[in-house]
Amino acid sequence: MGWQLTPGIGYCEAGGELVFLDLTRDKYFALRGLDRGAFERLRAGEPNDSDAMSRLVATGLLARAEGASRLDPARAAVPFDDLASHEDGAFSLPMSLRAASALHWARRAMRPTAIGTTIGKFAEAKRRLGVVGDEGAIVDIAKRYAACRWLVPVPTRCLIDALALDRILLSRQLVATLVFGVRRDPFAAHCWLQTPETVLTGTSAEARNYTPILVIG
Numbered sequence: 001m002g003w004q005l006t007p008g009i010g011y012c013e014a015g016g017e018l019v020f021l022d023l024t025r026d027k028y029f030a031l032r033g034l035d036r037g038a039f040e041r042l043r044a045g046e047p048n049d050s051d052a053m054s055r056l057v058a059t060g061l062l063a064r065a066e067g068a069s070r071l072d073p074a075r076a077a078v079p080f081d082d083l084a085s086h087e088d089g090a091f092s093l094p095m096s097l098r099a100a101s102a103l104h105w106a107r108r109a110m111r112p113t114a115i116g117t118t119i120g121k122f123a124e125a126k127r128r129l130g131v132v133g134d135e136g137a138i139v140d141i142a143k144r145y146a147a148c149r150w151l152v153p154v155p156t157r158c159l160i161d162a163l164a165l166d167r168i169l170l171s172r173q174l175v176a177t178l179v180f181g182v183r184r185d186p187f188a189a190h191c192w193l194q195t196p197e198t199v200l201t202g203t204s205a206e207a208r209n210y211t212p213i214l215v216i217g
Contacts (some may be wrong), residue, residue: 002069003042003062007123008116010074010214015184020061021213024116028182028189028213035059043071076179076212082199089143096148102164103154110159119178119216122166126175126217133174135195141169142193142200161201162193176200177217181210 005011008023017030018039031039038052039061048056056062109118145165154160162178169176181190190210193200199207 002065002067004065004070006061006063007120009061010180012073012182012211012213014182014211014213017184019182019184019213021180021182021189022060023119023214025060026112026115028187031059039071042069045069074180074212074215076177076194076215077196078179078204078207078212079194079197079199080204080208081197082202082204083139083143083146084203085198086139086143089140089145089147091147092144095141095144096151098168099145099148099164100152100154102167103152103160105167106160106163107154109163118163122170122178123216125170129170129173129175131175132196132217133169133172133176135197137172138169138174138176138195138200139198141165141172141174142198158202159191162191165193165201175217177215179207179212179216180214181207182213183210 006022006024009020011018011020013019017032018036019028019030021028034052035055038048038056041048041052042056108114142165145168149156149161166176166178176193176195179192179194181192182188183190188210190202190206192202192207194207
């Protein structure tokens with residue numbers, strides 16, 4: 001038996017820190033000192049004494065896994081293209097209605113008490129589908145969503161738009177990748193939706209300023 005990160009938790013190294021995102025508790029934090037040392041040893045497959053392991057388990061970061069431990073940091077190759085690299089999408093009333101419905105849903109789904117469950121359901125849906133969706137079909141839907149977005153009186157936020165578009169895509173059995181990222185000095189967090197070739201929400205330039213910390217899809 002090994003160890004894995006508890007579902008809804010991801011991490012990365014940013015600015016020399018090991019930074020973690022815990023969606024269930026809706027918080028970012030860094031492991032430092034003895035806790036970081038214990039995690040680094042566990043990740044490297046080196047022995048830890050019982051006190052060190054007790055501290056790590058108490059953080060809620062770890063869950064038992066079948067086989068060897070799997071404690072890799074988040075990874076995502078952020079593409080250079082975004083929707084500005086494509087022709088504008090066409091406005092349509094049906095997409096306007098879908099966008100409005102998805103955005104109002106996303107406002108509820110991103111609440112601190114709901115975001116962990118929301119992302120867990122997205123992750124499971126993407127596992128069931130199993131493959132990245134067709135690039136052309138995904139970009140076409142994202143362009144039409146962007147063309148209608150201005151009509152919906154919901155403030156633009158990176159997470160709300162990523163969740164809303166991801167929901168629309170999953171309703172079409174299309175899988176894109178939802179990425180949470182962080183940067184240090186000063187600390188900031190960002191979220192975006194992407195395919196292997198195109199950033200679908202926000203811009204590629206903005207996304208590339210962040211280190212992926214949790215990747216869903």
